Every structure is written in C-alpha cells, then in structure tokens.
Amino acid sequence: VTDEFSLIERFFAPLAEGAGGAFALTDDAAVLPPMPGRNLVVTCDGMVEGVHFLATDPAETVGHKVLAVNLSDLAAMGATPLAYVLSIALPRTWMAADLEDWLAGCTAGLGAVQARFGIVLVGGDTVATPGPLSLTVTAFGHVPAGGELCRSGARPGDLIFVSGTIGDAALGLHVLQGATLGLDAEDQARLADRYRRPEPRVALGGHLVGLAHAAVDVSDGLVADLGHICRTSGVAARINTADVPLSPPAARAIDRDPALLAVVLTGGDDYELCFTLPSAAEPALAAIAARSGVAVQRIGLIEDFAAHGTRAAVLLQGPDGAPLVLDRNGYRHF
Amino acid sequence: VTDEFSLIERFFAPLAEGAGGAFALTDDAAVLPPMPGRNLVVTCDGMVEGVHFLATDPAETVGHKVLAVNLSDLAAMGATPLAYVLSIALPRTWMAADLEDWLAGCTAGLGAVQARFGIVLVGGDTVATPGPLSLTVTAFGHVPAGGELCRSGARPGDLIFVSGTIGDAALGLHVLQGATLGLDAEDQARLADRYRRPEPRVALGGHLVGLAHAAVDVSDGLVADLGHICRTSGVAARINTADVPLSPPAARAIDRDPALLAVVLTGGDDYELCFTLPSAAEPALAAIAARSGVAVQRIGLIEDFAAHGTRAAVLLQGPDGAPLVLDRNGYRHF
Numbered sequence: 273v274t275d276e277f278s279l280i281e282r283f284f285a286p287l288a289e290g291a292g293g294a295f296a297l298t299d300d301a302a303v304l305p306p307m308p309g310r311n312l313v314v315t316c317d318g319m320v321e322g323v324h325f326l327a328t329d330p331a332e333t334v335g336h337k338v339l340a341v342n343l344s345d346l347a348a349m350g351a352t353p354l355a356y357v358l359s360i361a362l363p364r365t366w367m368a369a370d371l372e373d374w375l376a377g378c379t380a381g382l383g384a385v386q387a388r389f390g391i392v393l394v395g396g397d398t399v400a401t402p403g404p405l406s407l408t409v410t411a412f413g414h415v416p417a418g419g420e421l422c423r424s425g426a427r428p429g430d431l432i433f434v435s436g437t438i439g440d441a442a443l444g445l446h447v448l449q450g451a452t453l454g455l456d457a458e459d460q461a462r463l464a465d466r467y468r469r470p471e472p473r474v475a476l477g478g479h480l481v482g483l484a485h486a487a488v489d490v491s492d493g494l495v496a497d498l499g500h501i502c503r504t505s506g507v508a509a510r511i512n513t514a515d516v517p518l519s520p521p522a523a524r525a526i527d528r529d530p531a532l533l534a535v536v537l538t539g540g541d542d543y544e545l546c547f548t549l550p551s552a553a554e555p556a557l558a559a560i561a562a563r564s565g566v567a568v569q570r571i572g573l574i575e576d577f578a579a580h581g582t583r584a585a586v587l588l589q590g591p592d593g594a595p596l597v598l599d600r601n602g603y604r605h606f
Numbered sequence: 607v608t609d610e611f612s613l614i615e616r617f618f619a620p621l622a623e624g625a626g627g628a629f630a631l632t633d634d635a636a637v638l639p640p641m642p643g644r645n646l647v648v649t650c651d652g653m654v655e656g657v658h659f660l661a662t663d664p665a666e667t668v669g670h671k672v673l674a675v676n677l678s679d680l681a682a683m684g685a686t687p688l689a690y691v692l693s694i695a696l697p698r699t700w701m702a703a704d705l706e707d708w709l710a711g712c713t714a715g716l717g718a719v720q721a722r723f724g725i726v727l728v729g730g731d732t733v734a735t736p737g738p739l740s741l742t743v744t745a746f747g748h749v750p751a752g753g754e755l756c757r758s759g760a761r762p763g764d765l766i767f768v769s770g771t772i773g774d775a776a777l778g779l780h781v782l783q784g785a786t787l788g789l790d791a792e793d794q795a796r797l798a799d800r801y802r803r804p805e806p807r808v809a810l811g812g813h814l815v816g817l818a819h820a821a822v823d824v825s826d827g828l829v830a831d832l833g834h835i836c837r838t839s840g841v842a843a844r845i846n847t848a849d850v851p852l853s854p855p856a857a858r859a860i861d862r863d864p865a866l867l868a869v870v871l872t873g874g875d876d877y878e879l880c881f882t883l884p885s886a887a888e889p890a891l892a893a894i895a896a897r898s899g900v901a902v903q904r905i906g907l908i909e910d911f912a913a914h915g916t917r918a919a920v921l922l923q924g925p926d927g928a929p930l931v932l933d934r935n936g937y938r939h940f
Contacts, residue, residue: 293645295756295757295758295838298757298758298834298837298838299683299756299757299758299838300649300679300680300682300683300757300821300822300823301647301648301649301679301680301682301683301685301747302647302648302649303645303646303647303648303683303749303754304645304646304647304648305645305646305751306640306641306642306643306644306645306646306751307640308640308642309640310640311627311637311638311639311640312637312638312639312640312646313635313636313637313638314635314636314637314638314691314728314729314744314746315634315635315636315729316691316692316693316729316730316731316744317693317731318693318695318731318733318742319733320695320733320734320735320736320737322736323733323734323735323736324733345634345635346634346635348634348635349633349634349635349637351635357648357650357744358650359650359651359652359693359742359744361652361654361740394648395648395649395650396650397650397651397652397742399652399653399654399657399658400654400657401654401657401737401738401740402654402656402657402737402738403654403735403736403737403738403740404735404736404737406695406735406737406740408652408693408731408742410648410650410691410693410744412648413635415637417639417640420635420637422629422633423629423632423633423634424629424632424633487634488634489634500632503632504629504632504633
C-alpha cells in the first residue's frame with residue numbers, strides 16, 4: 273500500500289476532486305481552461321525539514337504552511353488563487369504506518385487551506401528520498417491583465433504600509449527552539465502558531481490592485497523584503513520602528529528584552545504584505561483593510577535614493593529618531 | 607557570492623531573458639499572458655540524486671534531464687511547451703567553488719534544452735538542504751482547448767504504437783552502474799547517453815492531437831505506462847514483444863543475454879511516447895512521424911478487457927506467440 277500510485281490515489285486524489293482538468297491525478301499533466309483578459313500568475317516555493325520547518329512541527333501545519341506561503345506570493349502580486357501542484361519527497365527510511373499518518377495530517381492541512389481559498393490540487397509528484405522530508409508547491413492565480421502588483425513600482429513620496437503584525441513568526445521560532453522570551457504559555461503558543469500557520473493576505477492583495485504602486489510579502493524579513501522593493505524600484509525607504517505593528521505577545525517580549533526588536537524587524541516567515549502607495553490613495557485604504565479583515569499600518573516613507581543620506585536602501589529610525597543599526601539584514605538561505 | 611540572490615542573478619536570471627513576465631526572477635511570482643482558445647497544460651516532476659539520477663552524472667545532463675522529462679509529459683498531452691519554473695535544493699555541504707561549477711553545468715544543460723524548444727525559465731526557488739541534491743520542474747504548455755491527449759481515451763480495436771526505440775535508458779543505467787552487457791565502448795556510451803539525455807517527443811505529441819485516442823510517455827517502463835492507459839481507459843492491451851523497436855546496441859545486448867528483454871519491456875526513463883489510435887488513422891501516421899523526425903512502430907492492439915483472457919491489463923506475447931511473464935512490472939518509486 274505504499275507504492276507511489278496508491279499513495280496518490282488515497283491521499284492526494286481527494287484534494288483534486290472537482291477539478292476536471294486534474295484527471296484525478298491519473299494523467300501526465302493537468303489542464304487549465306483559458307481565462308480571457310486575465311494574466312496567469314505563477315509562483316514556486318519549497319520547504320525542507322530542518323531548514324524551513326522543524327522536525328517537531330505537526331504534519332498538519334507543514335501542509336498548511338507550504339501552501340500558505342505560496343498563496344502569500346500570489347497575494348503579493350494581487351492575484352486570486354486558482355490551483356496548485358505539489359511535489360513531495362518522502363524519506364525512504366519511514367515505516368509505512370508513519371508515512372500514512374504523516375500524509376493524512378499533511379493533506380488535512382492542505383485541504384483546509386485550499387477549501388478556505390477555493391482552490392484545488394491539479395498535479396504533482398511523489399518521490400522517495402534518502403534525505404529529509406521536503407515539499408515544493410507551484411501555485412497559480414489570476415489577475416486582470418496588466419494589473420499585477422510588482423516590486424518595481426515604488427516611487428519617492430509613496431507611503432509604506434504593512435498588514436497585520438510583524439515579527440511574531442520569528443519570535444515563535446525562538447519559542448519552538450526552546451526560548452521562553454519571559455512569556456506565559458498562552459503567549460508562547462500564539463507566537464509559535466504564527467510561525468507554523470501563516471495567514472496569506474489574499475483578500476488584501478486582491479483589493480490593492482490598481483491602488484498600490486509596489487508590494488512584497490514578508491518572508492525573508494521586513495528589512496530584507498522592503499529592500500527588494502527598493503532595489504527593483506531604484507528608491508530608498510525610511511522606517512519609523514515605533515510604528516511597526518506588534519502583537520501583544522511580541523510587545524510584551526520586547527518590553528522584557530528590547531534586543532528582540534532586531535528579531536522582529538529582520539526575522540522571516542510573517543507572510544504579511546508590505547506595500548507602497550501614493551498619499552492620495554491613503555483614504556481608500558481603510559475601507560479596503562476593513563473589507564479584507566486585516567489591519568494595515570503606515571510604517572514609513574519611500575525616498576529618492578540619491579537624497580536618502582545613507583548607502584543602505586532601508587534606513588531604520590529608532591524610537592528616539594536616531595538611525596538604528598541591526599546585526600543582520602534578514603534571513604538568507606546561504 | 608553564494609547567497610540565494612546572487613546565485614539567482616548569476617546562474618538563473620540569464621535563463622529568464624526575453625520573458626517579460628518573469629521580471630528577471632526578482633519578483634514574488636511570474637506572469638503569463640492569456641492565450642485565447644488554448645488550454646494551459648501543467649506538469650511537475652522532481653529528481654533526487656541517487657534515486658532519479660546518479661551522483662556521477664555530469665551537471666549538464668542533470669539539467670538536460672530534469673527539463674526534458676517534464677517536456678515529455680507535455681508531449682504526451684499533445685501540448686506545445688511555453689515556460690517552466692525550477693526549484694532546486696543544493697547540499698549545504700558543498701563548497702562555493704563546487705556549487706558554482708555545478709550550477710554552471712546544470713544551467714548550460716537547461717539552457718540548451720529551452721533554446722531548442724523555444725521556452726524560458728519564469729521563476730523558481732533555490733534552497734539549501736542537509737540532504738541530497740534535488741530538482742523539481744513545473745512546466746507549462748498549451749494545446750487547443752479540448753484537444754489534449756489523455757490516458758483515458760483508448761478503445762478496443764485501437765492500434766498501439768511507440769516512438770523511437772524502447773529500453774535503451776534502462777540498459778544505459780545498467781552500463782552506468784558497471785555492467786558491460788557484452789557491448790563495446792561505443793554501444794555502451796550510446797545507451798548511457800539515452801539514460802542521461804532523453805529526447806522529449808514534443809513535435810510528435812503535437813501532431814497526434816486530433817488523431818490519437820490516448821497517449822502516455824514511457825517513464826516508468828513500457829508495461830507499467832501502457833498499464834496506466836489500460837486502467838484509466840478500462841481496456842486491455844496485447845503486445846507482440848518481437849515488434850517492440852530496439853536500437854542496434856539494445857538488440858546486440860539482448861542477442862548476448864535474452865533475459866535483458868525483461869529490462870527493456872519494464873525499464874523506465876525512455877521518454878518515448880506510447881499511444882493508441884483507430885486503424886483508420888494509421889495511414890496519416892507515417893507522414894506525421896516523418897514531419898516529427900522520429901520513427902513510430904506498431905506494437906500491439908487494445909482489447910476489450912472482459913474478452914482479454916487474462917487478469918493482467920497488459921498481455922505480452924513472446925516471439926513464439928506464447929504469453930511472456932516478467933519478474934517485475936516496471937519501476938516503482940516505493
């Protein structure tokens with residue numbers, strides 16, 4: 273019962289139900305019908321155990337996360353999710369019972385996310401590996417042709433916003449690695465859940481089409497991802513760190529250890545949106561945030577790079593208005 | 607120079623040149639314009655070192671193979687290739703110089719294949735892994751809406767054809783694992799090259815749209831893949847093994863060791879097309895094969911399963927007309 277075909281039929285084919293072009297995952301490829309006037313948006317993100325998630329993370333949250341992080345990339349483009357394919361490499365050393373338990377959990381996590389966003393699995397690949405568990409999703413969305421949000425559109429004078437709260441996932445990873453951060457168990461659990469179960473800001477991204485000049489999702493860390501916008505747009509950014517929105521647990525952790533502010537500003541895995549728009553668009557944003565069910569907070573200003581006064585693309589101003597220098601500039605994979 | 611962003615800029619961005627919607631791989635996702643009247647075809651296949659390719663395989667052939675096997679799936683649907691995304695997990699233990707050498711070779715292999723088929727890289731993901739090197743491609747093609755070739759369309763009375771020659775890749779893997787097969791060095795090299803550098807039958811697949819009833823690419827082995835057609839179509843197949851087309855090196859190997867016929871019939875990695883069509887379509891096929899630059903050979907007949915006379919979906923008849931029983935039914939990953 274553990275050959276590739278029976279695993280696909282038992283665990284993955286149910287995730288493809290209702291998608292005619294997926295052929296119940298029994299064909300060479302999937303077929304998606306044409307969408308006149310819509311651009312197709314494609315993104316691809318992989319996760320390796322021990323690198324992008326922990327060996328102790330429940331299978332259900334691993335399934336949730338690998339799909340959510342890809343939907344977050346679609347959200348950052350303003351795209352409406354459509355479908356996805358999943359490639360999964362399962363450790364050869366796993367016993368059949370463990371494999372089945374893990375797949376049941378993982379596909380439950382995938383299924384819950386896809387149901388919420390109205391998408392289906394349309395294909396993929398299951399292989400055995402001598403290495404660690406790893407998963408790669410390629411996700412598809414659609415956006416009005418020419419309406420996609422790019423990183424390259426930020427202009428001097430734009431206001432910089434983020435959704436939700438920043439830094440919870442990075443602090444949650446510290447918790448899962450054994451740090452208490454001086455917090456009670458409930459606060460710790462809330463931060464850990466933000467690491468394991470990110471919420472892609474799909475509705476907000478869609479509403480930003482035609483309004484935002486540039487957008488990115490916060491996956492590598494706020495400073496690093498805003499830096500991507502700056503580099504591709506040829507601009508700089510000035511952030512007031514006191515304006516960066518914090519959850520109550522994160523605020524309590526920083527109260528106890530102010531050095532954790534650096535973790536919040538540079539840690540990854542939040543999957544909030546960071547975007548820029550002209551000040552004239554600010555009044556429209558409040559209504560959009562309310563309709564999207566997520567708060568947005570202004571955190572800074574896009575500046576002309578030449579007039580910016582520092583060689584770094586992203587300048588952080590601490591609570592006292594003085595420049596804040598951080599140890600590390602976001603998470604890098606190498 | 608070995609962080610993710612500089613690797614992407616140096617090695618992968620050149621593969622995205624000319625694709626406006628790829629944003630030079632600097633955005634969250636890629637954008638593909640609408641194709642009125644065309645269905646989008648999506649396939650996903652991964653390869654793990656030590657499982658799907660050998661540690662001794664040159665980087666250039668690994669790049670060739672991972673893209674070619676995905677184009678082969680598109681060919682089996684009758685689709686014209688369009689673009690692809692690549693997720694690559696690089697071993698953490700590699701030194702920077704080895705990493706760069708390997709990526710230079712791999713991207714040369716990818717570049718040669720994409721240039722031949724007129725496609726571009728539009729996105730992907732590069733991660734470090736504690737495990738083996740692995741690569742996953744998701745490839746996109748397009749086909750006239752409703753024209754896609756499926757596995758499920760075979761009907762009793764259909765003739766069964768294969769392209770090219772069968773079994774070379776499986777024999778080539780034996781060679782690369784140290785077997786001589788009693789062959790000279792040139793024959794061995796030709797078989798090994800078929801394992802390392804499969805040729806996706808893209809032109810043939812496209813010409814079969816509207817003509818073939820069912821198609822599959824031979825990746826798991828002729829018997830297993832034809833079995834996929836039989837199961838999804840609810841039919842059976844009768845194959846005359848003497849009609850299965852062999853390359854001169856494969857024919858010489860079987861002359862020396864007739865037991866190798868089982869390897870040929872069940873071995874994987876050929877990436878030829880196996881397809882069925884009504885006998886009325888046979889005259890058109892010769893011209894199509896000539897235009898596609900690949901030979902096709904009739905190997906058997908689709909039968910009504912109930913009248914088939916055996917419980918196996920695929921019945922092999924040996925050179926003497928008697929049923930041939932094989933040890934293993936194609937390659938399975940678990």
